[in-house]
Amino acid sequence: MASTLSMILYFLIFPGLLFTAAVGLLTTWVDRKVSARVQWRVGPPWYQPFADILKLMGKEIVIPEGAKRTGFLLAPLAGLAAVGVVSMILWLTNMRGTGFVGDLIGVIYLLTIPSLGMIIGASASSNPLASVGASREMKLVLAYELPFVIAIFTAVTKISPMSLRLDSIIQYQDANGVLLGSASCIIAFIVCLLCMQAKLTYPPFDIPEAETELMDGTHMEYSGPALAVVKTTQAMMLFTLPVFFITIFWGGLKLTGWGLLYTIVKYVIIVTIAVLIKNTNPRVRIDQAVRFFCGPVTVLAIIGMILAVAGF
């Protein structure tokens, strides 16, 4: 009973929903501030993302006429819950000594849920622009999932004995140095960073949202608390994905002494790369994006896999 209660607390407060949301929103502020400075603007104060979410919480939810109410409202919640669970799994595995066994397949699966949630929610909204956004999101997911999974499995191949358990990957790195030191994992890491851009729907892959084409596409009909959930999920993804990559490739999170500083530096580096790619690229077309992920990126991921099998 006590363990169930602590699991619920883990999920709801730390390191689950509340903590992830807070750090994620703070990261979106870093993103906004850095973008603003790159673009010669001043940028918002640090509490702006929190103020935005708070404001949305007080607004009315408008459900469009003809929308499927349940699907429309539940889909974003599914995404939020999934990211919360992923974050909890990652952190509990990283806090060595809890005896928690993270399952890699589960994490990869849960990381797709927010995208699926948006597809379902947008399709349920009965808005033509949102449904175009949903179809774009679907194509994008189909395109980037394969290289993403191959890249993650490169790390699995690399460790010995091979294991799909997150804690084995961390233990291997603790004993033998970070995986990012090998050529195959550097390639896999680059592939992961590119897929992260698409998972976050950041430019150049903000195609499903495409403000100037689809008026926020998949998010178009969401308002009030529902929009707040959508935005928070995105912010949490911005936090969870780098943590996932650090866990897999970069020695995991260390939360004591100098390790903490080192962890923060790693996190900031990954976020900065994402923000810089975001600010130096225009949006590509969906066919270009699909061709990019199915072509060069998948080939790159396979090369990484072959190198890993060959022992590099």
Add this chain to the structure above:
Amino acid sequence: MSTLIPIGPFHPVLEEPEYISLYVDGETVEDADIDLGRIHRGIELLAQEKTYDQDTFLVERICGICSASHSWAACLAMEDIVDVVIPDRARYLRTIVHELERLHSHMLWVGLAGHILGYWTVFMWGWKYREPVLDCLEAITGNRNNYAWYCPGGVRRDVADEIWPGVLKAMDEFAVQTDMLLHAILDDPVILGRLKGVGILTTEDAIAYGTLGPTARGSGVPIDVRRDEPYGAYSEVDWDVMVQDGCDCLAVAAVRLLEMLESVKIIKQCIEKLPAGPIATEVREIPRGEGIGHIEAPRGETFHFIRSNGTNMPERHKMRAPTFNNIPSFRPRVKGESISDAVLIFAVIDPCYSCTERLAVLGPDGRPYMKGKDLIALSHAKTEELRKNS
């Protein structure tokens, strides 16, 4: 099966309310329809109720971006009736302001193109580079926009010589920044992927649709009023008409970017050659007659027709902004392209709706119900009425 994707009347990509219907199959646009008529302001009628002096201020308000073009074209039309000789200094001063306006208009478009492509950095940088040009305009005319600079016979105010070094310096910096943007845009593989081969308007179509300005020049049609029928000081300075044969969005973008560099050349030469002397010939009255003025505005040829009956107000003041000609070219351009490219293709002509708006009579279903032949009949009746009265 085609789905209707509405763009507008309110849409992030449109600065003004317009309605575009895209008929799409999946992501491919099969056909498009444009509904104008949402911000008709009746400026032509208003112009007929104001004096010639007031008209030069009124026509500036047709467009916030090409305000100098409209007032200069109106002044040319009035001067055409009076047959007046413009002092040299006035011609040069008019040209400088006109070219500065082209600079800021083209830079504004570069920023908007970045905005449409989701490239916020280009948007912000483009608009930042535009600021010094507006500062130059403010130094010369006193206003950042709507300059109140042109009057029949010349310009309204003289300019002190001290400001020119500052303008020249700003132009040098602007040329460097434009060059940087030119390379940043034309050498970026992702931008090239978005612009190259997208929105093809063949040379034949460009001529058939009567496109003007950079839209035509991007499709390999070498037209430019500044060269074909020189006005102002254009025949006395050294510059080139920029024509690109690409026929796609990239070609139009390249035309605009290269034209900015040409404009900088023109401005610098005009400032160096600027003669001393009077700034205006006094026009005391405008006799009975008809006059036209047409000049190369940033978006293409702006045309003004004025018919005078000898009073201090024009009997008819007809204006045509270049967007009027350029908008229909959207249709051949967009067919077969994807939705992502449709908004870009629409913006490539740098549309300016409120300048273009004509009266639209809507039926009960909210659609225009007058067909082409009805409008021609209406126009004939109007001409007949004018003839009878004069």
